[in-house]
Amino acid sequence: MRRLTQEKVLVTAEELWRMPTSGRRYELVRGELVEMTPVGPRHGRIAVRIARRLDEFVDAHGLGYTMVETGFRLEHQPDTVRAPDVSYLSKERMPPEDHEGYVSGAPDLDVEIISPGERDADVQSKVMDYLAHGTRLVWVVRPHQRTVTVYRADGTARLLRETDTLEGENVLPGFTLPLTDLFS
Template sequence: MSLLRFTQNFYGTVMLQTRKNLTLEEFLLLPEDDVTYELVDGEVISKMSPKFFHSRLTKVLLKLLERWGENKGEVAVEWAVVLMRQGKSWVPTPEILFVSYQKLSADWMENEACPVPPELVVEIISPGQTFGQLAAKARDYLDAGVLRVWVVDSQARSITVFYPDAPPQTYMGSTPIIDALFEGLEITAEQVFQLAKIPGN
C-alpha cells in the first residue's frame, strides 16, 4: 500500500496524507520541492497551485506591504510559520506574512519556518475554495496568536480583515483599510485590484 493518498480538507485544499501522523519535527525535515505543503492535524497538505489572478494579487500586496514595512519588520511570501491549532502543531504557509522586528529580531537569520506568530497573514481565495473555508482558517490563525488576517476575494473584489477581539470587517471599493496596528499603512481594495489589473465582474 502506498504511504500517500490525496483527499480534501476543511480548508478546501488537497491533502497529501501519510498513514501515520507526522510530528512537527518530521514535517520540518521533509525535503523541499516545487509544491508548498502545510501541516494540519499531523497531515501533510499540498496547497493549491496559484492561478494568474492569485499571482498578480500576491505581487501587488507584497509591493505595497514591503514599501510600508521597510525598517519595521519582515514581509515574506509563502513563508511557513510554526503555530498551534487545537493543541497540536500547525504549520500553515500564508501567501504573505508580516512579522515585526519587535517579535523577530532583524538579525535573525535562519533557514527555517517563522518561529513566532506574525502580526499579519494574508490568504487569497483560490478557485475551489470558499470564503467560509478561509474564514475558518483565519479563526485558527487568530487563536494561534496572529493579530490580523486578511482574506482576499478576487470574485467579490474585497479584503476582509479578521481581528482577535472584534467582528471581521469587509473592505470594498475606495474605503481605506486603516489599522492602528500598522501605523502609516493605508490601502484600499480597489487600489489592490486595479494595480493587479483584475477585471471587474
Template sequence: MSAYEPKEILIDDISLLEPEATYSYADYLKWTFEERVELIKGKLFRMSPAPRRTHQEIGGAIFTEVHHFLKTKSCRVYHAPFDVRFPNLTNDPDDQTFTVVQPDICVVCDPAKLDEAGCKGAPDLVVEILSPATASRDLNEKYHLYEEHGVKEYWVVYPGENVLEIYDLVEGRYASRGKFVREDTVSSSVLEGFVIKLEEVFEEVR
C-alpha cells in the first residue's frame, strides 16, 4: 500500500494569512491570490496597487534602454513581476528561503542564478522606482537587503523630483555616487559602456 500523501493547501485569500507570522518561499508558492506581496526575512509586505502612469513610463524607458544595450551580451534584464529570491546559503531549499522580492527592474549576469521561477541570488543591478506606498521600504529594508546580499549597483528613482540616485557596492557597503537630474547623462559601473540620458527617462514626466 502506498504512503499517504497529504494534499497541498493553497491560500486564495490574503486575509487568511497572519501578518506577524514568519513565512518562507515554500509558503509563498502556495498563495494563489492576485495581490502581489514580497517577503523580507520572512515578513510579509504588500506591494502597491497598479503603478502610476509616470512610474510605468520611467520604468519602460530604463528597461528599453538596458534591454537594447544587452541584446548582444550575456546579461539579461527583467521587469516586475519577476521573483528574486535571496537565500542565506546558495543551496537553501524553498522552505529555508525567507526573502523573495520583485524589483522594478533587475539585471542578472550570472546565468546559473536564473531558473524558471526567476532569480535565486543577487542580481548585478537593481532599479527601484519610488512610489508613496513603497518608498520607505525601498530606501530602508530593500536598501539593506540588496547591500547585504551583494547587489553591485542600486538605482533609486524619485519620480516626483525627476532624480536618480545611484549606489555602488564598495567593500560590502553602499556608497552613493550622487543624485542626478534630468539634464544629466549617467553610466553603469556594472554594465561597461552603458550610458543613459535622463532627459529621455523623464521625458514624459510632467
C-alpha cells in the first residue's frame, strides 16, 4: 500500500516580495509563511517613540538609517525574512537607494515590541535568528510588564525596568532613552 503525504510548499524571499499584500503582513521562517497579527495602539505608540528617538540620534550623527517593519533576509534556501518593529542599519551596510527586495543580512539593532498574544518561544526564536545572523543588539520591549530585555551579540542579556535607561551601547554610542519616557 502506498502512503500519500502532503509535502510542505516552501516560499522564497522573491515570491514573498511579489505577493499581493491584501492588507496582511507576513514573515518568512525557513520557507514557511507566518502571518503577523495587526498591533494595538500601545504597541504602535511605543514603536513610534523608539523610532523617532533613534532616528533623531542617527540623523544627528550621520550614522545610518532607522527603519520600521523593513524586511531583512537572514537565510537562503530555505529563506527566512524577518521584519523588526524598528531597526537600525549603519550606512556602510545599507543597500543602494534603487535596491529592490529585502535587505540582505541582519540589522545592527533589532527592536521587537511584544504583543499580549505572542508566545515566548516565538520571541526567543526571533532573537536567536537575528543574533545568529549578525545583529549586534536586540531590544525586546514588553509594554504590559513595562520592561525591556537587552540581548547582545556576545550572548549576554539584561532586564531593564521602568526606572532604568536604555542605551545604544557599542552599536549607537551615546544614545539613551529613559524607560519612563518610553512607557509614559
